[in-house]
Amino acid sequence: MLYALLCCHDEAVVNSWTKEKDEAVLAKRHKVTEKLAAKGKLGPAVRLMPTTAATTVRMGGEPVILDGPFAETKEALLGFYLVDCDSLDEAIETAKEIGRDEKVVFEIRPVKLYLPKGIAS
Amino acid sequence: MTTVGWIDPVLRSVRPQAIGALLRYFRDLDLAEEAFQEACLRALKNWPVNGPPRDPVAWLILVGRNVALDDVRRRSKSAPLPADDAISDLDDAEADIAERLDNSHYRDDLLRLLFICCHPDLPAVQQIALALRIVSGLSVKEIARAFLVSEAAMEQRITRAKSRVARAEVPFETPGAVERAERLATVAAMIYLVFNEGYSASGGSVHVRTPLCEEAIRLARLLLTLFPGEPEILGLTALLLLQHARAPARLDADGAIVLLDDQDRRLWDRDLIAEGLALIEKAVRHRRPGPYQIQAAIAGVHAHATSSKDTDWSEIDQLYATLERLRPSPVVTLNRAVAVSKVQGPAAALAMIEPLAAPLDGYFHFFGVKGGLLMQLGRADEARVAFDQAIALAHTPAEAAHIRMHLDRLIKESQPA
Numbered sequence: 001m002l003y004a005l006l007c008c009h010d011e012a013v014v015n016s017w018t019k020e021k022d023e024a025v026l027a028k029r030h031k032v033t034e035k036l037a038a039k040g041k042l043g044p045a046v047r048l049m050p051t052t053a054a055t056t057v058r059m060g061g062e063p064v065i066l067d068g069p070f071a072e073t074k075e076a077l078l079g080f081y082l083v084d085c086d087s088l089d090e091a092i093e094t095a096k097e098i099g100r101d102e103k104v105v106f107e108i109r110p111v112k113l114y115l116p117k118g119i120a121s
Numbered sequence: 122m123t124t125v126g127w128i129d130p131v132l133r134s135v136r137p138q139a140i141g142a143l144l145r146y147f148r149d150l151d152l153a154e155e156a157f158q159e160a161c162l163r164a165l166k167n168w169p170v171n172g173p174p175r176d177p178v179a180w181l182i183l184v185g186r187n188v189a190l191d192d193v194r195r196r197s198k199s200a201p202l203p204a205d206d207a208i209s210d211l212d213d214a215e216a217d218i219a220e221r222l223d224n225s226h227y228r229d230d231l232l233r234l235l236f237i238c239c240h241p242d243l244p245a246v247q248q249i250a251l252a253l254r255i256v257s258g259l260s261v262k263e264i265a266r267a268f269l270v271s272e273a274a275m276e277q278r279i280t281r282a283k284s285r286v287a288r289a290e291v292p293f294e295t296p297g298a299v300e301r302a303e304r305l306a307t308v309a310a311m312i313y314l315v316f317n318e319g320y321s322a323s324g325g326s327v328h329v330r331t332p333l334c335e336e337a338i339r340l341a342r343l344l345l346t347l348f349p350g351e352p353e354i355l356g357l358t359a360l361l362l363l364q365h366a367r368a369p370a371r372l373d374a375d376g377a378i379v380l381l382d383d384q385d386r387r388l389w390d391r392d393l394i395a396e397g398l399a400l401i402e403k404a405v406r407h408r409r410p411g412p413y414q415i416q417a418a419i420a421g422v423h424a425h426a427t428s429s430k431d432t433d434w435s436e437i438d439q440l441y442a443t444l445e446r447l448r449p450s451p452v453v454t455l456n457r458a459v460a461v462s463k464v465q466g467p468a469a470a471l472a473m474i475e476p477l478a479a480p481l482d483g484y485f486h487f488f489g490v491k492g493g494l495l496m497q498l499g500r501a502d503e504a505r506v507a508f509d510q511a512i513a514l515a516h517t518p519a520e521a522a523h524i525r526m527h528l529d530r531l532i533k534e535s536q537p538a
Contacts, residue, residue: 012134015342019335021130052345052358053399067403068349074176103127103173 002043003091005081005098006107010074011051013103025102032097036083043082043113051076075105082111128168132161135178136258137343141230142182143189148293150237150283152189154255160185178227228347229295235308235340237291247282249315249333254279257336267318267330305348309357309413312340316361321516329372334365345400355404356414362397363420366390378523382429394424415444434463451480455487458494467497485514489524501531 017025036042048054051069058064069076081098085091088108095106136157143153160181174180238252246268253259253267265275296304319333341358348354370384379385401421404414419440426432441457455474462470471494474487481487492507508528515521 010131010134012343012346013130015339016130016134049396049399050342052342052349052355053396053403055403065406066350067355 001085001087001091002111002113003083003085003088003094004109004111005083005091005095006077006109007079007081007099008075008105008107009078009103011076011078012074014078015050028101029098032094032100033081036094041084043084045079045081047079048077082113128165128173131173131177132164132181133258135181137231137234137256137340138178138227139181139185140255141227141234142178143185144234145230145293146186147189150255150287153185156185156189157181159188163188229301231343231347232296232301232304232308233291233293235311235344236304237286237289239307239311240286240289242285242289243282245314246318247278248311249318250275250279251282251286252311252315252340253333253336256340259336263332267333305344305351305354308344309341309354312337312344313357313361313413315340316364320364321520329368331368334361334368337361338365350407352404352407352409353411353413355400355407356411356417359397359400359404359417360413360420362393362400363417363424366393366397366424372519376519377526378519380523381423386427389424397421398424410443410447412444412448415440415447419444429463432463434460438464451477452484452486455481455484455490459490462494462497467494470494471498483514485511485516485520488514492524492527496527496531501535505531 014022033042033045054067054069056066056068056070058066083091083094085094088110091108095108099106139160140153140157143156144150147153147156163184164177164181168174235252235256238255239248243251250264250268253264254261259267261276261279262272264279265272268275270278316334316337319330319335319337321329338358338361341354341361345351345354345358366389367381367384369390370386370388371379373379397417398421401414401417404417419437422433422436422440438457438460441453441460445453445457455477458470458473461473471491474491474494477487488507488511492504492511495501495504495507505528508524508531511524512521512528515524
């Protein structure tokens with residue numbers, strides 16, 4: 001089963017990290033995801049730009065286009081990993097490993113993947 | 122998590138909003154600051170034991186307010202308030218205060234806090250120092266180091282700025298739409314000042330002060346979170362991101378200035394550029410152009426180009442022309458002249474900056490650009506005079522060294538081979 005590990009975090013806190021701290025967190029996570037990738041269990045990993053770069057399109061009648069994210073919450077969706085795990089337990093373990101020593105929150109969602117065509121990296 | 126290392130970024134990130142709210146309660150900057158300090162100390166004791174509160178800002182505001190009130194009451198010998206150990210369990214109180222401190226309240230609190238740092242009587246340096254001290258929470262020592270003055274001198278400067286602000290009687294009522302827009306513009310200008318001070322230092326031995334640039338970006342993002350649909354705040358944030366993206370390429374290994382034309386563009390930070398361009402796209406949709414958006418668009422044109430030659434200089438010329446109309450200034454014209462020199466050649470550019478000689482007679486970059494144009498025209502003697510004047514006006518050793526490099530080249534070229 002494919003699972004999306006949605007990383008939710010207080011954006012103001014993440015914005016307060018120094019560049020070094022940011023890089024250290026990514027490097028630490030990379031060590032884990034590298035192993036997953038080697039086993040062919042890692043799909044795309046996405047870091048979303050800050051919610052200040054977000055635009056919301058609200059449909060239903062005349063579309064309303066708003067600046068900012070859909071939900072104005074403290075803990076925003078900041079990115080996600082797509083991983084191939086045999087069970088929810090394994091997905092939970094993977095999330096715990098990726099987020100070790102952090103204050104991040106993971107929401108784990110099983111996904112159905114539609115493979116996009118034509119997006120060049 | 123073995124240490125309390127996670128607490129520091131939290132305290133740092135909530136500081137502006139917490140102090141802004143405490144300022145609204147106490148209407149006294151010193152008291153608000155002290156209350157926040159005290160609340161932070163308690164957080165450092167309490168949070169590792171009880172875990173982080175659901176809403177750290179609300180917790181700090183509540184504790185800070187109680188501590189300060191408690192202090193006032195103790196002085197008048199009345200009963201103390203409950204200990205803050207109890208407060209972390211008082212979910213109702215927390216929820217209650219969080220509700221009252223909804224986004225619009227936060228927004229005006231924070232804007233007010235930033236706004237009082239921008240009192241028009243305060244010279245730019247004091248505005249920056251005050252904002253860094255109060256809003257960003259940098260220590261006096263850190264700020265003193267950034268401005269290369271002694272800690273005592275900086276302390277005195279900040280104290281003076283604070284008392285000036287205290288006398289200014291900033292209104293605490295919720296601002297009206299017009300007033301809010303005015304405050305926003307003033308605050309945006311101050312954030313731009315902070316960035317500029319980092320981008321090209323007004324003095325001292327270090328030409329680029331990255332922490333000031335990063336702090337300005339953090340403040341701009343914060344402001345943008347609260348005013349997500351303000352095109353000029355989108356523009357300001359984009360501008361800072363795009364300028365800062367070039368930081369890794371602006372100085373060489375020896376700390377010498379590398380001009381835009383000669384920068385290794387592979388060193389530019391692509392993430393910052395992508396974010397900056399995304400913000401410009403959003404801003405443009407509002408169809409309310411303004412100076413920050415245009416400057417960001419200019420930076421965006423540079424960011425798109427793989428080399429100086431590949432740059433759409435006529436687009437840059439057009440953008441500067443628009444900026445000249447919106448905000449006529451000799452500095453803008455000077456910048457436009459650089460674009461004109463690429464499109465029409467150095468003679469046209471030189472003619473364009475001739476009338477700027479009087480208003481910019483104390484401006485380093487005027488003589489730098491003038492010297493460069495004269496050099497391109499083969500007027501070496503005049504170029505040398507201009508470069509000499511530039512060196513005399515240089516703010517940092519890197520600026521002086523950069524001009525000296527041109528002079529050396531001129532001298533070398535004037536010698537018979």
